[in-house]
Amino acid sequence: MNVVELIIQKRDGHAVEPAAIRALVDAFTRGDVPEYQVSAFLMAAFLRGLSDRESTALTEAMLHSGEVLDLSSVPGLKVDKHSTGGVGDKISIALAPLVAAAGVPVPMISGRGLGHTGGTLDKLEAIPGFRTDLNVDQYRRQLGDIGVVMIGQTSEIAPADKKLYALRDVTGTVEFIPFIASSIMSKKLAEGIDALVLDVKWGRGAFMKTEADARRLAETLAAIGTEYGKPTVAWLTDMNAPLGYEVGNWLETKEAIAVLRGEQVPEVTELVETLAGEMIWLGGKAATPEAGTAEAAALLRSGAAFEKFVELVRAQGGDVSVVENPALRESRPVCTVEAPEGLRGTITSIDPYALGRIAIELGAGRKTADEAVDPLAGLTILKKPGDFVQPGEPIMRLHTLHSDRTGSLSERAAAAFSTAGGTARGDLLVDRYWQGTWRGAR
Numbered sequence: 001m002n003v004v005e006l007i008i009q010k011r012d013g014h015a016v017e018p019a020a021i022r023a024l025v026d027a028f029t030r031g032d033v034p035e036y037q038v039s040a041f042l043m044a045a046f047l048r049g050l051s052d053r054e055s056t057a058l059t060e061a062m063l064h065s066g067e068v069l070d071l072s073s074v075p076g077l078k079v080d081k082h083s084t085g086g087v088g089d090k091i092s093i094a095l096a097p098l099v100a101a102a103g104v105p106v107p108m109i110s111g112r113g114l115g116h117t118g119g120t121l122d123k124l125e126a127i128p129g130f131r132t133d134l135n136v137d138q139y140r141r142q143l144g145d146i147g148v149v150m151i152g153q154t155s156e157i158a159p160a161d162k163k164l165y166a167l168r169d170v171t172g173t174v175e176f177i178p179f180i181a182s183s184i185m186s187k188k189l190a191e192g193i194d195a196l197v198l199d200v201k202w203g204r205g206a207f208m209k210t211e212a213d214a215r216r217l218a219e220t221l222a223a224i225g226t227e228y229g230k231p232t233v234a235w236l237t238d239m240n241a242p243l244g245y246e247v248g249n250w251l252e253t254k255e256a257i258a259v260l261r262g263e264q265v266p267e268v269t270e271l272v273e274t275l276a277g278e279m280i281w282l283g284g285k286a287a288t289p290e291a292g293t294a295e296a297a298a299l300l301r302s303g304a305a306f307e308k309f310v311e312l313v314r315a316q317g318g319d320v321s322v323v324e325n326p327a328l329r330e331s332r333p334v335c336t337v338e339a340p341e342g343l344r345g346t347i348t349s350i351d352p353y354a355l356g357r358i359a360i361e362l363g364a365g366r367k368t369a370d371e372a373v374d375p376l377a378g379l380t381i382l383k384k385p386g387d388f389v390q391p392g393e394p395i396m397r398l399h400t401l402h403s404d405r406t407g408s409l410s411e412r413a414a415a416a417f418s419t420a421g422g423t424a425r426g427d428l429l430v431d432r433y434w435q436g437t438w439r440g441a442r
């Protein structure tokens with residue numbers, strides 16, 4: 001394979017043969033092609049597009065870059081969920097143990113922060129000691145033992161995605177349907193699931209800016225799932241404002257813990273219960289998604305979901321004491337942002353993209369692939385769309401070690417709020433996309 005020719009072929013808008021895409025992915029996974037050449041290919045594909053045939057080849061190559069797991073030794077229908085990424089999206093942390101508490105095994109493989117969005121792995125690792133690097137044997141064993149396991153891509157499962165994901169994050173090649181679909185579905189299909197629930201986000205804080213694009217992504221993802229015999233439900237959800245109140249790794253984990261403890265956290269609890277309902281239904285433990293949602297709400301209220309989370313954290317080496325008492329975890333210096341002159345009235349919008357970028361500057365995300373994140377950095381939103389605000393009132397808290405940046409970041413944070421024009425957030429749950437035939441528990 002001549003990589004330069006491949007790059008030029010794509011750069012000039014020509015189709016690339018599936019075999020060449022496979023060869024490139026395999027060589028990159030082995031470490032035989034340098035990142036600068038793969039980056040160039042990614043950008044050429046991003047700008048020129050990939051056909052269905054090329055996209056299918058990419059997904060196949062990524063899926064088979066490692067093992068495709070067989071979890072049939074673990075009883076029950078295994079169901080996972082994946083989000084296309086948003087700001088403040090801590091759903092998986094509450095969702096996986098909740099669904100496991102309903103008796104549906106959840107084998108979850110997640111990613112790190114990508115672009116302006118956070119990643120579940122970084123959030124879990126904000127719990128001191130929590131290990132996300134289990135090998136396949138440990139993964140399978142833990143799923144059988146406690147019904148839930150949450151890890152990152154390994155060198156065994158979809159290793160190509162692990163490498164490509166990190167490269168896309170720092171080369172401006174994230175927001176592209178064939179890349180997102182192949183990234184998500186390669187790791188989901190490799191992890192041994194029977195069914196999948198997707199949270200496809202659209203809006204200013206999502207990779208898909210329009211509802212129409214999100215629908216296209218949902219259709220693409222569901223079509224891949226169906227082709228591989230995995231019933232796939234996709235929810236289109238609104239990401240025109242950050243989800244919940246916290247943005248940043250530990251801050252978000254703490255908010256997810258509040259949900260697991262039965263607190264009604266606006267937006268977050270609603271989305272967790274809805275997606276859990278779908279998973280419990282697909283896992284054969286409820287007759288309908290709505291019945292699954294009711295079951296999920298009951299498990300949050302009873303404390304069973306929180307207990308399962310504690311079991312998960314203990315199994316993966318995490319410090320259970322900070323989960324049981326989040327106030328024990330150290331915190332970062334805080335700077336309060338006040339509403340500037342001119343910000344008066346009902347808040348109609350908070351730009352989630354701006355907040356995602358600010359969180360990175362505070363230390364919560366990466367600007368280069370090998371940068372470490374500060375687990376305790378981030379921001380807390382004190383006023384949400386629909387709330388009334390007047391100048392001088394606190395609207396946000398910044399948590400950071402970078403005190404030299406808080407001045408300019410406070411200004412940027414305040415500018416993300418608007419009381420003029422636009423509309424306060426509409427429905428969080430925009431639409432449900434489902435074309436399968438699964439009937440649920442009988």
Ligand code: URA
Pocket residue numbers: 083084085111114165179180181183184
């Ligand atoms: N989530 C993923 O796993 N990959 C993407 O490309 C985007 C969101």
